[in-house]
Amino acid sequence: MTHRIAFQGEPGAYSHEACRDARPDMEALPCATFEEVIDAVKNGDAQLAMLPVENTTYGRVADIHRLLPKSGLHIIDEAFVRVHINLLAVPGTKLEEVKEAHSHLVLLPQCATFLKQHGIRGRVSPDNARAAREVSEVGDKSSAALASELAGEIYGLDVLARHVEDFDNNTTRFLIMAPEAQTDRRDKGHGMITSFVFQVRNIPAALYKAMGGFATNGVNMTKLESYMVDGRFTATQFYAEVEGHPDDPSLKLALEELDYFTNYLSVLGVYPAAKTRHYE
Structure with a gap:
């Protein structure tokens, strides 16, 4: 059986390069849209999905945060690609x-x-x-x-x-996603990352109180982004990433406190931090 990893774009795209670098033993499957990438994994045409989430030059990739919670897939790895033009x-x-x-x-x-x-x-x-x-x-x-x-x-x-870009730090971060979560891994060398989405309860200072558990338990939050849900200004969802594994006592306590102040909380993935994370 041929194992495939799906990406958005044509052969030769930077997402294709990410597939080749991160999973050189897998066949890269080009797809026209991010939705098609996700569908390819869900219907069995591919085993993994390679999805870009952010770039150091132009920021967050549009639509990705909206698609991730609804994809039914789980983050199992991250990858960084230096964009040489x-x-x-x-x-x-x-x-x-x-x-x-x-x-x-x-x-x-x-x-x-x-x-x-x-x-x-x-x-x-x-x-x-x-x-x-x-x-x-x-x-x-x-x-x-x-x-x-x-x-x-x-x-x-x-x-x-070669390398005709004006700046030498243009890097895209990708998430590798699979049908099943892989929460039993541990990486003592570079640590683990936990990604999740949540919506806070409609009470005063809910977000402030929800974040307090991470501070008091010494958990480092590396990302917190908000975005609208279903096009409504009053419905805001947050995407967050923290260092650690949900089974770590400190993160477990922080997530329990977060859960108290939220009406929706979903862990999207638990995965090792990429070796290049701190050098990109």
């Missing part, structure tokens, strides 16, 4: 021949300095990997793509310039 062109092209560079709207501004220096116009494409594919198909030396080296390998393009 490369100028790709058909074989034999010289840099001075390139007049246009196609890529996703988010990537183009990140290469503004390089494009200006070389007099190259940026052109928006729905996807950076798609841009690479279309450059390969058209075969025009005046058109290039800004994408990953993996995209260049897949579509047979030359790398005219």
Whole structure:
């Protein structure tokens, strides 16, 4: 049986690179949308899902926090991908021949300095990997793509310039999700992360009181984000991540106190912190 990990995008996307790096023994399955990625796992076409949640340059990935609680999947790992942007062109092209560079709207501004220096116009494409594919198909030396080296390998393009992004800290964080939770693991080297969502009760200072349990029990909360539920301004849900395992005495007490002040609490995953978490 072929084991697959599903991702959103075309072959050569940075999500594809995340799959290859984190699960090199699995076949990467491209999907058109995040919903299709989740469905691929739920219907058995793939065993795992690779979903981006945030990027150091443009922040939270839209829609992901809304999809995670309803997905029926569980977070089992996290992965970080350094987003290196490369100028790709058909074989034999010289840099001075390139007049246009196609890529996703988010990537183009990140290469503004390089494009200006070389007099190259940026052109928006729905996807950076798609841009690479279309450059390969058209075969025009005046058109290039800004994408990953993996995209260049897949579509047979030359790398005219590597790492042309303006800043050297552009990193995307991904969550690897599976049908079943894996809560029995322990990682003493880098520690564990617990992700959960909750809604506070409609009482004064409910959020303040709910967070108090983490402070008094010495639990480090690394993330707390709010977002609307079902498009209503009065219904707010929170996504949180803390260091530790729910079976740890301190975190167990903190979650019990949180539960008292919430009307909804769901643990999305318990997983080892990635080795690169503190270096990205």
